[in-house]
Amino acid sequence: MTEWLSNFFLSKVRAKNAATLLLCIVGVFALWPWLNRLAIDRDIPSDYIFPLAVLGILALSYLLISVSVKGFRILKVFRGKYSRKIEDKKQQEEFREKVRVSLPALNKETLGILKDLGESEQKIDIRHKGVVWLLKENLIKKVLQTSATEFVIKIDQNVKELLCEFEATEFTKVVEETINNLQENQRSFLDLFWSKDVPYGTRDSGKMMPNQVYSAGYVLVDKGLILLSRITEGRNIEETFTLQDEAESYMKSQIYRTPPQRRSLIICPKFVRGSGASGGGAIGNMPRKI
Structure with missing residues (x-):
């Protein structure tokens, strides 16, 4: 109904004038008895009653039709914008779904x-x-x-x-799979974050870390569960192993049931067997991945 009325008012130039005239005629017939009595009560000359009534009703009709036409135009624009917005949102959701399916492939x-x-x-x-x-x-x-x-x-x-969602999901899978299938040496390396004192591999401990445990730490770095940074001062090298946030959270809830004693672990390669660093007991060249 709204669309039909909109087409009626907007499709022809003369439609507005015709509608105004029609409304004026209806208004005159509807209001004339009341206007006539009002004019008589106010002693308005009879010669002026009808022309004044017609002019007043015509002006009011023109105003009402103009407002209606403008209202229909605004409604039409609003409906167009709303339809485009709905269509754009639909296309965006279809695109996102296509991307979501494509990324794993x-x-x-x-x-x-x-x-x-x-x-x-x-x-x-x-x-x-x-x-x-x-x-x-x-x-x-x-x-x-x-x-x-x-x-x-x-x-x-x-x-x-x-892509961020996909990477987060994939990393969560890696974390869960790795932690659920920890090898003994990998567990030994992770234990260093939860133990009160670090028993080996540091200057303070003064004891040699087994190469297998050290290499297991590198495996965890490769998988993204631990972040690695190195500090070199002359011949002195220190490696900082830091727990990744999500890995820490998962291990805390699924394995250790308690927060770690430290989030970062500083290892001195001089105190790792087979690390290739100069110093007591160091043999070999590179950490061996297991």
Whole structure:
């Protein structure tokens, strides 16, 4: 009904005038008895009653029709914007679902491109494997062309958000799988974060850490459960192993049932058997992964 009335008022230039005239006629017939009595009571000359009534009702009719037309126009614009908003939201949800399904199926190289772009815009050669497909699927966008084949490219914001969710989910799986299948030496290395005193591998302990335990720490670093940083002063090297937040939380709730004694563990390679560092008992070159 609203659409029909809108078409009636807006489709023809003369429709507004016709509607005004029609409303005026109806108004005159409806209000004339009351206006006539009012004029007689106020001693208004009879010659002026009808013209004044028609002019007044015509002006009021024109005002009402004008307001109605403007209202229909506003309603039409609002409905158009609302419809576009609903459609845009629908398309966005469909796109996000497509991305959510696509991410686990991407190869490491293509996923690596997205991860790099998730940190910042990158200058990329579009001939690089996977780039054309990502552009075609609108997962990434060109920002600026710098040469015949190179562009500054950014990742779509929706893709960036979903990529973060995907990485978090995948990392959680790695954490759970690793901790649920800990090897003895890996457990021994993790115990160092929960033990009151560190029994070996530090200057304070003065005792040698078994190479197998030290190497197990590197395995946990590779899996992302522990973060590693090194400080070198001359010939002195110290390595700081820090628990990753999610890994710490999972181990606290599933294994140790208590907070760790320390979040960071400083190991001196001189006190690790087979670390390759100079000093008492050091033999070999690199930590051996197990």
